[in-house]
Amino acid sequence: MLILLIPSIYAASVEYDDEWYENEGTDSDAAIWGGYNSDVYADDVDYYVDCVCWDWCDDGSDDDEGWRDWDQCDCESTQKRDDCKDYSTWVKAICDAGDCYINPDLEDDHSMDTGSNGDSWTCGIDIRGYLDCDDSSGEQGIVNWEGQDGRSYWIVYGHQYDCDSSPGPSTDPDYEGDYGSWVNIKSNTGRCSASEECDENHDEDISYSSTATPSDPCRTKNWYSCSDDDDCISDKCEQDECSTCSNDECTSAYWNSCTDNGDLCCSGDEVFGQYYCEYYETWVDCTDETHTGCQHKGDYYCTYEDGDWRWRECTYGCSGNSCTEPDIDVYPDPLVFNIGQ
Secondary structure (H helix, E strand, C coil), X not given: CXXXXXXXXXXXXXXXXXXXXXXXXXXXXXXXXXCCCEEEEEECCCCCEEEEEEECCCCCCCCCCCHXXXXXXXXXXXXXXXXXXXXXXXXXXXXXXXXXXECCCCCCCEECCCCCCCCCEEEEEEEEEEECCCCCCCCCEEEECXXXXXXXXXXXXXXXXXXXXXXXXXXXXXXXXXXXXXXXXXXXXXXXXXXXXXXXXXCCCCECCCCCCCCCCEEECCCCECCCHHHECCCCEECCEECCCCCCEEEECCCCEEEECCCCCCCCCCEECCEEEECCCEEEECCCCCCCCCCEECCEEEEEECCEEEEECCCCCEECCEECCCCCCCCCCCCCCCCCC
């Protein structure tokens, strides 16, 4: 008898449905934490398919060396099973070995072995369809749906975020599971916000708890707001913003720049002649070109004296663009003493 392997126009596929979908995972990504329930099923099985045979852990062979490459066959009815046994010596051998089952729904779930917590491995599942075994519809043939290696699944123990960028930081860390090597459960997660980057100094921190969220590798970019050093990809939070400045430089959060300490630098409530550094943010001018008479900043007033506008300390306040002088009475009332009365 001629056995016809036909092209995959009847495009069924292996699909997974598992109960471990923490973090970036889904119930269909084929990454499963050891011990969690998971099912596998054939999806989109064509009307003409009479039997579906399964290879539960493909060894990488082409599954054409003999019937022992296959572990189980499901057939829609006893009649269709018998028709396929007549059509294929492999189906007959599998059935005679006690591994044929009758199931009117060839897309039914099959419960998978996922081991237990701490286990890790990977396998590929193959499926093969036997079509119209009695050739009553002229569609008789065999189709392999998942190719030589089958569709892989991974039993994992350990998960992490990985920046995995070359070169430089990425805004899209991968979410990975450990099955002995690392598999991308979800690539390019987009976990980091627009103001963050994925920091390779804080990624690949493995969690061995199935329900935990692995350590977040996203860190704030330079010149965005922060509350402490650990927020920043530069590991330095200055003036409430992440800074690239070295220890011998001062940070200008307003100008987003670093300045040598020996240069004019906005580094606190300090006055440098005609410029006042306001709350680490920006320079307030008191110059011939830009000034507001008697503007008050900290202990200083913007005043005009001897043809020069600049910031000055005014002990008695400011009035009319100048420091106020103390109020001294030049002609005080005389003191009168009545003696002997």
